[in-house]
Amino acid sequence: MTFFSLSPRKRWTAMLLAAATSLGLSGASAGATELAKDLFGAERLPALAAPQSIGFYSKGCFAGGVAIATDGPTWQAMRLSRNRRWGHPAMIALIEKLSRDAVSIGWPGLLLGDISQPRGGPMLTGHASHQIGLDADIWFTPMPDRRLTASERENMSAVSLVNEKTHLVKNNLWTPAHMRLLKLAASYPEVERILVNPGIKKKLCDTVTGDRSWLHKIRPFWGHDYHFHIRIGCQPGSPDCKRQEATPNDDGCGKPLAWWFTEEPWRPNKNPDAPKARDVMTMASLPKACQAVLAAPSPVSEAAVTYPRGGTTVIAATPSNTVRAAVALSDPVPFGASAFAPTPESGIPLPFPRPGK
Numbered sequence: 001m002t003f004f005s006l007s008p009r010k011r012w013t014a015m016l017l018a019a020a021t022s023l024g025l026s027g028a029s030a031g032a033t034e035l036a037k038d039l040f041g042a043e044r045l046p047a048l049a050a051p052q053s054i055g056f057y058s059k060g061c062f063a064g065g066v067a068i069a070t071d072g073p074t075w076q077a078m079r080l081s082r083n084r085r086w087g088h089p090a091m092i093a094l095i096e097k098l099s100r101d102a103v104s105i106g107w108p109g110l111l112l113g114d115i116s117q118p119r120g121g122p123m124l125t126g127h128a129s130h131q132i133g134l135d136a137d138i139w140f141t142p143m144p145d146r147r148l149t150a151s152e153r154e155n156m157s158a159v160s161l162v163n164e165k166t167h168l169v170k171n172n173l174w175t176p177a178h179m180r181l182l183k184l185a186a187s188y189p190e191v192e193r194i195l196v197n198p199g200i201k202k203k204l205c206d207t208v209t210g211d212r213s214w215l216h217k218i219r220p221f222w223g224h225d226y227h228f229h230i231r232i233g234c235q236p237g238s239p240d241c242k243r244q245e246a247t248p249n250d251d252g253c254g255k256p257l258a259w260w261f262t263e264e265p266w267r268p269n270k271n272p273d274a275p276k277a278r279d280v281m282t283m284a285s286l287p288k289a290c291q292a293v294l295a296a297p298s299p300v301s302e303a304a305v306t307y308p309r310g311g312t313t314v315i316a317a318t319p320s321n322t323v324r325a326a327v328a329l330s331d332p333v334p335f336g337a338s339a340f341a342p343t344p345e346s347g348i349p350l351p352f353p354r355p356g357k
Helices: 008-022 036-041 089-104 150-155 176-186 198-207 213-217 255-259 289-295
Strands: 052-056 059-063 066-068 075-077 110-112 135-139 191-196 218-220 227-232 312-314 326-328
Touching: 036 289, 052 289, 059 289, 066 089, 075 089, 089 110, 089 135, 089 176, 089 227, 176 191, 176 198, 176 213, 176 227, 191 198, 191 213, 198 218, 198 255, 213 218
Parallel strands: 075 110, 191 218
Antiparallel strands: 052 059, 110 135, 135 227, 191 227, 312 326
């Protein structure tokens, strides 16, 4: 891909970056005052480079991302119009593995929420984190036994498991399968923490018997009543990825959890109109390498960097919810595809068909 094959905006960004580098200027010279969420939110495809997470989960970006297919034997992606099915290859592979393993323990399959934007960075709406391709949201709603339409994926509501007044789990909705799914997700070594609503953490603390060692990964946080948030650690090849502090070794069911059931965490915000970090974050706030991520070329198509082979990509509904045709992936999909190096073998098994499907 040549310089002149880039979009006008990418050519402009590349020229600014080159000028800043040659003149020894800081990142602020290369359009760093622009809102980062607008620049990263406009990207439709990832940066074609070796996979690398840059910065922190709530202040960074990533290159070499891949998308998970919108449909697989054991998962379906939701809210397709957001274009947030992207992540570091290790994150995408983990989601696919979790979906297969979940079926083996009696969960019908995963409904996938937001992962990251194609190049990460702050989002136009929603999350503060999910910026370096190492976060993913999984709905607590089991996958139905049919394929959802594009319109349903945009408009179907997830079901909250928590009573917003008592902050306790709704017992008529909670099942042992929810516990098994969270335990399974926590069992993977690369998963460092799983965020859930405090009520869900309390339910686990009150009911899990036998092995409780995995509970230290389950961390209470606001929201997360209709989905859980998986976070994996910085991956090899990402020297500029900033690690998060490790979770305590205890089960987390003591005083820190009790705090969530006092008045303090739920007091009204004293300054509700204060702008969120993503709404004021400029490129100067992000690691300088994120300028290069924005300027990097894109792959030839979304299909070329969609994982895994055998999945199906359903083109997102337009704002009018017009359903467009599905595109099946018939060619092998590169794992962490890069135009600059041979595609390595991933060593990750492909999904198997669900029984009876």
